[in-house]
Amino acid sequence: MSQEMLSRQDQLLELLLNSRKGLSIEEIATRLEISRNAVKQHLTGLENSQLVKKDTLNSTGGRPSRNYVLTEKGINHFPKQYAWFCSLLLAELKDEMKDELFRAFMRRIAEKLAKTLKPQFLGKNLAERTELLVEIMQSLGYHADLSTGPVNTETAIEAFNCVYHDLALQHPELCEFDRTLMTALLEQPVEQTGCMANNDCSCLFKIKLNADCV
Template sequence: MVDKIKSRQHEILTLLLENKAGLSIDEIATALDISRNAVQQHFATLQKNGYIQTGGFHKTSGRPVRSFILTEAGINSFPKQYAWFSELLLTNLKEEMGAEALQRYLHKLGANLSQSLLPQFVGKQADEKLDGLLKIMDQLGFQAKAIKDPDSNGQVIEACNCVYHDLAQKHEEVCEFDRTLISSLLESEIEHVECMAKGGAVCRFKIINRGEHHD
C-alpha cells in the first residue's frame, strides 16, 4: 500500500504510472532532481518488493538505455475504491433481493469457493485441515489463529481483523460468506460467537465437534 512506501519511492512509482512505456534512471533523476545513485538505491528497494521491473531499451542520441516499468503489484499499490464499490453492489442487491436472499447468495458464494479449495483438504486429519484453513484465511487478509475454548476445550478460530469490517457493519449478511467457507472446509459446524462488526474485540468461530451441544 502507498502509506507503507516512502514518499520519494511513491514519487518514482507515480512517474512510472504516468509513463507506462517506462523511464530510465537518468530520466527519473532529472524529473525528481535527485542523484542517479539515489534513484538506483530506491530502485533496489522497489524491485525487491516487486513494484517495478526492467523494461525495454530507450533509444537516445547515444547508446540505448534500459527503462523500468511498473509491475501489477506496483499499479495495485495505489489506492483503490473496492470498499465503496462493494458497498454499492451490496446495497443494491439487498434492495432488489431482500436481506434473506442476499444471505443465501453469500452462502452460495462461500460454498462455491470452498468447493474449489476442497481438493487441498482431501485425506487430511482435522488438525491438518485447520492449519490449511488458517493459511487460506491469511491469504484472504485475515490475521487468524486457532485457540482452545476454555469452556469446552475445543478449538476456536480467532481473527483480530475483519477484511470486510466496514461492509459487515452495514450488511451483516456478509459474515455468512466466512461462516460457510470455514464450516465447508473443516466439514464441521461452526458457531460465530463474537463478531467485530457487532462490537466484538475479535471475530471468533467456535468449531462444533460431533456430539457437542450448543444453543
C-alpha cells in the first residue's frame, strides 16, 4: 500500500474522530477533496481492518446516504498515554507510602488477580500449572517460554520482553507483582534471577520442582 494511501486513510480516520455522528461518502469526499470512488476504496480497506463501520442512514430529502463512524478499534487506533498516566499514579502512591508498604501494595494486587485466575489451575499438577501460566503470560503479550535446567530438577519461566518495561525501570517494585502472582498460581516459591529492568537479557523466574509437587 502506498504512503499516499496510508496518509489519506489517516486523514479519513481523523475526520471521523472529529465527527462522532459520522460522515457520508459525499461529505468525506468534499472535505478530503478526492473523488467518491477514492473514498469508497479507502472505506472498504478501513472496514476490512475493522476501523470504521456503517452507521445511521441519513434522509436529506433526496437519495438516502449512509454515515460512516469509527469502531472502538478505530478510536483505539489513535495514540494513548496509558504508561505516562500509570507512571504518575505509581509515583504518587510511592510518595504516600514507604518502600515496604509500596511493595506490599503490589503483592496485594497480585494476590487479588491470582484469586480470579485460580479456578483455571484447580486439579492440575505443578508442571501443568506452569505450562498454563506461560500460556496466560503469552496472552498478555509476554514472549515467554519454559526453560528447564540440566538436571531437570529446576524449571524456569523466561520472558524475553516486559509488557511494562518503562514503568519497571522507574518502579522496580512492579517485579514484586510478577513474583507474587506466579507464586500464588503455582503454589510454589518463585525466585527472580534475571530482570530486564536491570539490563539482563530476559526476566527469569525460577521454580523449584520438588518430587511431591510434580
